[in-house]
Amino acid sequence: MLNFNYLVSTRVFFGRESLQNLGNEIKECGERVLFVSGQGSIKKTGLYDEIIDIFHQNGFSYDELSGVQPNPRISLVRKGVDLCRKEKIDCILAVGGGSVIDTAKTIATGFYHEGDPWELFVLGDASVKKALPVGTVLTFAGTGSEMNGNAVISNEETREKLAIHKDILRPRFSILDPTYTFSVSKHQTAAGTVDIFSHVLEQYFSPTREAFIQDRLSEGLLRTCIQYGPVALTAPSDYEARAQLMWASSIALNGLLGYGRVSDWATHGIEHALSAMYDVTHGVGLAILTPFWMEHVLGDETVGKFLEYAKYVWGIKGNNHQTVAKRGIERTREFFTSLGMPQRLRDVGVDQNALMTMAQKAVVHGTLGKFKKLGVQDVFTILENAY
């Protein structure tokens, strides 16, 4: 196990009616709130009105920034930063999924950054120094942003999608009521489940060989996705399925699985290049790419990890290592397909001529990934195979 510093500072209120904690939590941060939300689904479900009521009851003043899109844009972040400065905002409440939360986090730190907020992504994590407090009310399980210090933002001008990571970006509190995800569509539920699954895999396929605890915890979360993803698709109001996926989402990427070992993140890197160019749903991109990434990196030196994966996640047995490993990959593909995910890049409108550009955008620092280091040609091969 490698050395690590662990601090997961987000206070989580989990379960039905946990929204009742919202007033007190905001009070700890201040009185002037920026209310960030997405495409309006919270108005349909009534959650919007509930939150506004809580604002009124507690005498909070608030400004609204709605309209956050999937693959959230830096342009809206800029608007948010301006609003926070003009209205002297004390804290930001993100009500939605990962895109909304990532927007809120970036506004929170952009508020203290003198230049344009996109600079933070170009300069990197060291430039993130201070942030307004952020709270969240989660309506979508997948990204894990509700409990971590990550934010991924797209720049629509440069067609880039970049991330920042810093502990001060962890939400101060997160309200996780699984009933708020009952209305998430089948397709989005599937994409969210794949996202959770992929977050675990990115940490599980690690070059750090001694990470027994982290491996076993990871397998537990993967099995949770396998168990409850299909249930949530078939029975969208199944509380237990929604609860299991929501909590899996939060702990899959809050540090628990990653601390003490090196993580891979190649598949996410490739997917970010993909969805920066094509605005593909993140989970859909991951569902297509993951099995092809697995096939590409499987080799004599990596087969051991694939055997663990096949055995402990999928219960596959056998004596031929390559056969068992490949069966594990096939089960992964079948699982994603069973959730209704496409299998090929051609199915999501990608132009074959764009694959090399995408590969070059994915490999910005010489190589991509840590489990097996990939060059541009590797990524191009994965993309071609996935086409």
Added chain:
Amino acid sequence: MLNFNYLVSTRVFFGRESLQNLGNEIKECGERVLFVSGQGSIKKTGLYDEIIDIFHQNGFSYDELSGVQPNPRISLVRKGVDLCRKEKIDCILAVGGGSVIDTAKTIATGFYHEGDPWELFVLGDASVKKALPVGTVLTFAGTGSEMNGNAVISNEETREKLAIHKDILRPRFSILDPTYTFSVSKHQTAAGTVDIFSHVLEQYFSPTREAFIQDRLSEGLLRTCIQYGPVALTAPSDYEARAQLMWASSIALNGLLGYGRVSDWATHGIEHALSAMYDVTHGVGLAILTPFWMEHVLGDETVGKFLEYAKYVWGIKGNNHQTVAKRGIERTREFFTSLGMPQRLRDVGVDQNALMTMAQKAVVHGTLGKFKKLGVQDVFTILENAY
């Protein structure tokens, strides 16, 4: 999954040389430190001198309270509280295992309590309202006290052993360097491993049937104990084994496994009654009692959980439910025995005539345990079987 509020606020510095963070962490809390330690092993290993050096380098003033015993006593807590008041202590540093940390936590909250600190244990958790900041340098893996808000203290006059639990008792920071556990004896290493194992079981054997994530994470930690406990016994300086056990100890009881479900804690309840009367090592008591508790609560209505346990922890297969369940229990007993633990209460100097008194002391609130509620007669039977 049941509703829960999650906050694990302890900052952990894990790995070799993580002691280098000590000075900065104490600085955040103040300048006047109470240095709490045990029976002197840290003087032999040199850790004591290293810490004193850090105090000097940073200009901290300090007072010492050493001599904390296993099954730590309220009398020493009283001395600590007096010392903190007299010397206007800002924060408490516990260097040792669970007994030292629990003593430090109790002093920390006793400092703010007007009456005698034992009152906090009699009045219960609601009486714990405020505490001085506590930091820890861990030298023994087992209790999990380094990352939770629990403290267990014995009253040598009343022969009681009681616990308090409160989030404000969670250490502000914990320094977890596995090399500090290289010198822990075989016997104590075994007892610590059993303690971790038992902490997981107490949460795993839950009446909450839907706790899929928690169950799978629990199995991962149980397998970690099974994998690395024997290694640490055979090769005390095996860094990876010590690291895995140390981290398992911390996350087994920091809330991760317990949030969202009801926990049992019957075996701990019985063991506390035992070690309050006989000063038996906590892990030894648990090793003896656990298999007998399992045998007693195994029945048609509980067999399902035992099957999961046998299958996912021990890899046992078979069609006859009772046979598989019993085999899982037997494997548990064999594991503890392989670590050198005794199997019977008679082996640790318990008087058979004391069993009923012990049962009565264990069952203070009508029944004990939640997985299956035990009355005094149940506990007596378990104790008799274990004699």
